Amino acid sequence: MTPSAAFALSLFNLFAKIFVRGQSPEDPLPVVRFQESGPATTETMLVYNGTLSQMSKVTLCFRLRIQQSRSINTIFSYALPDEGDEIHLSVNYERKTLIFDCCDALWEQEICMTVTLRDWLNVCLAVDLARLKWQLVKNGEVTEGSMNISASSLVRIRPGGTLIIGQDQDSVEGGFNEFQSLSGRLADLRLYDVLLTVNQMKNLTSCKDMKAESSPVVNFDDVMKDFEVRNVSVSNIKNKNTCVRNRNFDLVFPELRDFDTADLLCDIAGGTLKTPTDPADNWMLFNLSLPYAEACGDGYAETLWLGVKGDVEQQKWLSYKNNQPITWAKFDDDNGLPIKSPDVCVSFIGSKETVEQQYGLWVPSDCNLEMCPVCHFDKVVIIRMRGLCRQSEFDRDYFLTHDQDSLSFTGVFYSEIVKNPPNTSIVDSDYGYWTLRRHDKPHVIAILPMNSPIHYPTGLNTWQVTNDVCGKDEVSLMMTSCTDYKFSCADGTCINLKQRCDMETDCPDGTDEVECKFLTIPYGYDSYNPPSRPDRSQPIKVYLFIKILSMRNVDLSSFQFTCELEIQLRWIDSRLKYHHLNYAETLNTVDDKDMPWIPMLEFLGDGDTTSLVVEQRKSLRVRRLADPLPDNDENIYEDELFEGKENALIWLRKLTVTTSCQFNLEAFPFDTQSCSMSVLLSGITNEYVILVPDEKGVSFVGQRKLLEYRLVSERMEKQDEGNNSGQAIRLVFQNMSNxxxxxxxxxxxxxxxxxxxxxxxxxxxxxxxxxxxxxxxxxxxxxxxxxxxxxxxxxxxxxxxxxxxxxxxxxxxxxxxxxxxxxxxxxxxxxxxxxxxxxxxxxxxxxxxxxxxxxxxxxxxxxxxxxxxxxxxxxxxxxxxxxxxx
Missing domain, CATH: 1.20.58.390 (Neurotransmitter-gated ion-channel transmembrane domain)
Known part of the structure; x- marks a missing residue:
């Protein structure tokens, strides 16, 4: 800032301080800009020229717009020679909290608070040190609480310290850490030595009334006079601009694409193709498009695609997202009608290389023509980078920006992804390359060669990495704007996570049905041994359920019967982990090549005679019983991971079993026969694994009336054989003597x-x-x-x-x-x-x-x-x- 500008700003602030207590929403407001570009540093701060007196009550108000987060975003730091955190006020973006420490580290309070990037947070915190209570008002919303601390004397903020804005002091004007600095804009900082009322704090944070009854001890009315300014810039902003809650913005992607590809890009970036809704919105878009007029267009002054398509049958222009008629348009006098082709979209004249009457005009255009997309965003969309190892130096979260006259991906903390022109000395690419780098560690870098002029780093790409701690030279990384419970396709589009591996292709590239193994056997797994017993005194329980589908034959002369069975075994194997389980169990079928330990069964008839078992089919499934583990962005895809100890394996077998039964025919044809079929766990003793009924254990779903007999009842009862656990199925047949x-x-x-x-x-x-x-x-x-x-x-x-x-x-x-x-x-x-x-x-x-x-x-x-x-x-x-x- 030049001396003359600084003097003028100082005069303005002095005038405001003398004649006005606060400002109206239309008035300009001093704003201090900290580290809006470049690496994190300890050199940017405001040092208060005065000092504070002793206080038992304090109210801190500020307006903050975080540009790029740090580990701790320090706003206010007041230090004494014997205590670095006599007052410490900061925001933690990751944990979404406001942190307040004071009074010789006696009071440490962390308050939950929604924290967003590049959006104004209007906050007031009132602290009553005598009563150990606090009230927080953010954007007009109130939260309050108390701190349970014990102190031998009354808690006070002590006088005579040093106050610094934008850096955290561990000692008086020292102990700075760049990762605890501030990157962003700070306005309307106020420190009161009294408690403001809730209504006053609501008015201040909602911009309804900028005045307060009390005068602040510290404020930004005259920044240049009251503070020593170190490597920060001071300017003005309209008060009302700090109170906008939903920050809508538009971005132009300066590469030519057809309409469908433009729509896909906006969707992948987390936005939608722009559709102006009124003349002012249309004029703002025109001004935004002017710098791109040379790079975009087809020679007729049309430069951008709009999110509008034509409907030939209805002869209406519809929003391409919801197929609803648009409420405002700027076509020629004929309003763009009639619509002559079913494949017609709308382009925007964003160039001054035409007559003034056509500025911002909408033009029907063939959807296959190539123009630049302009994407509309309702908020700052976080684009996550998946596939980095846990210790990676790079940021995991990014957002699209246009800060340095070019479109880039800015990391939430310290990284940035920028586009570079072709340079054969760095990478062999005819179209240029994307560079992922850290501001503070320029030697840590990753490069993505572009395979076309419209290649963006979104979706799945292979990066060439240098000096990252993960130790790999090539890493596959997924950049996706997909939110929770969404699955990222390889091209970056999002689908519902439930559609992953549901046997239907939902991704445009089909990647939702790739690598759909529900179970991967871990290294060292022994499929011949059962799971370890959680409690050494209790064996593993294998739950048995037998569904009798039909009784095919009761052969009295051969003293045997034949039945169709569906055997279901259910057990827990805590050694395993499962992937992307569906609630529909049939979709969670395990590949025959990845078979874990499965209980072996032996079927016996009366008198422990061997039964003839013919297997018709078998399948191993996983039953989803619990929620998945938290998402791990070290994995490229958002595959849900499930603990084996919380989800069950289901072994299903359809069998035809012929087994013996000792019929007693003395009462024939008024006889009732009781037959037994035993199911025995073989190969392991009941000290380790036991067979128990699942619910009642057995059910019959077939036709109970046979040729001569009727099945009247079935039940399961325990029947061990030596040291092997087993269950017996008792079937009672009654002769149909009619x-x-x-x-x-x-x-x-x-x-x-x-x-x-x-x-x-x-x-x-x-x-x-x-x-x-x-x-x-x-x-x-x-x-x-x-x-x-x-x-x-x-x-x-x-x-x-x-x-x-x-x-x-x-x-x-x-x-x-x-x-x-x-x-x-x-x-x-x-x-x-x-x-x-x-x-x-x-x-x-x-x-x-x-x-x-x-x-x-x-x-x-x-x-x-x-x-x-x-x-x-x-x-x-x-x-x-x-x-x-x-």
Whole structure:
């Protein structure tokens, strides 16, 4: 600053100090600029020419715009000979906090506060040292709290020290550290020895009322007089400009591109193609575009692409982002209509090489033409560099700037990425190269050769690195503006992180479906040994769940059954880590080449007999049960990493199992069979791994009705085998006896009834009676033979066998009874009766004998009518009781 300018500024500040207590939003405000370019240094500061008196109450207000952050952004440092931090006020960008230390290091307070770069922070902090309470007001928002400290005497800020702005003192005017300096703009600094009210602090930080009732002890009303200025510049800024919350800005990328490539560049940089919304906005864009008129354009004065496309069907100009009609435009008198082509975009005349009436005019243009993109940003977008090692000297976060008349990427702390013209002595490139460097360590450098005139360092690129502590000469680095829960494609575009490895290509370059291994076996992993037990006294639990899909066959003759199973094993292997897990478990299938330790199972039938197991398919999956670990930007891609101890491995196998079952057919066809199928962990004892049911352990999802039996229940129960842990599946089958009742019992019983009806035939008609009985007996025997050939053969009698025996016996007894009745009627002897006359007595004797025989036969026939039903009833009762007890 020249002496005359400094004198004029001093006069202005003196006038403001005498006549005005504070400023209005339209008034100019002195602003001090610290280290706005170049490396961090300890040479920039303001040293207060006076000193402070003793204070028990203090209010500190300031307006800060951080240009490039330091480890600690020191605003205010007041030191005494015996204490470097009698007052220390700073901002920590990384931790998003305001730090206040005072009073011989008795009070140390760190207050959470949103901190942004290149945006004004208007802050007031009121500290009551007597009550140990504080109030913070930032941009009109209030936070308050207290400090729990113990002090033997009343806490005070002591007098007689040295006050420095912009550097942290470890001793009086000494102990400076460039990493604890200030890079940015500081305005309206005020130090009060009283507590301002909350309303006063709100008004100051929201620019509603710039006046305060009390006069500050220290302020910026006359910077040049009140402070010793060391390597900083002092200028003016409108008060209202420090109160703008959302800092919108536009950047022109001075390379020719077609519309789609321009749109992609803006999207990758975190912005959108600019669309002016009113005449003032359009005129500002025109002024912004003038320096690029020579580099941009197609010869017709159009220089920039705007974010507008034409719709032929609707004959409307739409925003390319949301396809909504635009609310303002500056076309010719015809408003750009009619729209003649479906592939038409809008360009902007940003050159004075035309008539004045066409300045800032919008022109319909073919989208395939090449012009420069102008990108609009609602805020400072942080572009992260991924792939650097943890100890790297380079910054990890950058933002786009146009500070030194060229577009560059400025690191949040100490680095910068700038574009250089071709220089074959440095790098073999026809288009130039990008240089990544540190201001304070010029020997630490990385170079990216450009492969085209429009090549920017965004996306995935291979850099040539020199002197970085990571020790690699070539490093693949990803520069991305993607925010949390987003995935960066190789070209720099962003997609939802959930779309990573979901079997659908979402990135334009398809990189979201590349390297989709959910599990990578770590070095030294032994897949033959189970995971280590977290608690040595407790074995590892492997959870077993069996889904019975169907019962394919119950073979009574072979004493075995066949079923379709889906076996699910679930366990935790803390030795592993998983990548980009989906909530959809089927998408987390592990490659067969990367198999970890998997429990081995053995299937046994009744009596520990070996089962026949045919594997249909198998897969190993990972079930997401917990949130991923915090993102690690040492990885190029935002792959979520999951701890093995919090997420489960799922081993799924679909099997066809044929196993033995000891059927007991005594109650056939009213029998209920209980079968067991054991699942045993083999190759390891239950001291290390045990098999436990997962929930109830087993479920049946198939058709329960089989050919002859119905599955009525299934359950899982513990069944170890020696030192091996196991579980047994108990299956209960119930014979569907309705078939035998209708096809065997009812027909055979009907035959018995038919045989019984012969006792109601005339007793003299022996031939018909005995033929019916014999026919029933023969049919019953035939039934017995046929049924016996279709049911399992056993050495013991089954209920169905007993039934047939009864039916045959009862029919046999019927035939015998008929023969006996016939014999009684025809052949039995009768006692002789002495005749009265020889001739007459003979006639009476024959008649009496036939009558007596007939009577006896009738009596026996009637007895059969009664006896046979009683015998049948007794049999039924015994048969039913026996069937229920079996």
């Amino acid at each position: 078939f035998y009742v209708t096809s065997t019992y009812i027909p055979t019983f009907v035959i018995v009834i038919i045989g019984y009806t012969v006792f109601y035939f005339p007793i003299w008609n022996f031939n018909e009676r005995v033929m019916v009985g014999l026919t029933g007996l023969l049919v019953e025997a035939t039934f017995f033979s046929q049924v016996s050939s279709s049911i399992p053969h056993t050495a013991y009698l089954k209920l169905v066998d007993i039934w047939f025996v009864y039916c045959i016996v009862i029919l046999f007894l019927t035939v015998v009874a008929l023969v006996i009745i016939h014999w009684i009627q025809e052949e039995s002897s009768v006692s002789k009766v002495r005749p009265v006359t020889e001739k007459g007595s003979t006639m009476l004797l024959e008649t009496d004998v036939r009558a007596i025989r007939k009577f006896r036969a009738s009596r026996f026939n009637y007895g059969c009518r009664v006896t046979f039903p009683i015998l049948t009833l007794i049999f039924f009762l015994g048969y039913g009781l026996g069937a229920s007890l079996m």
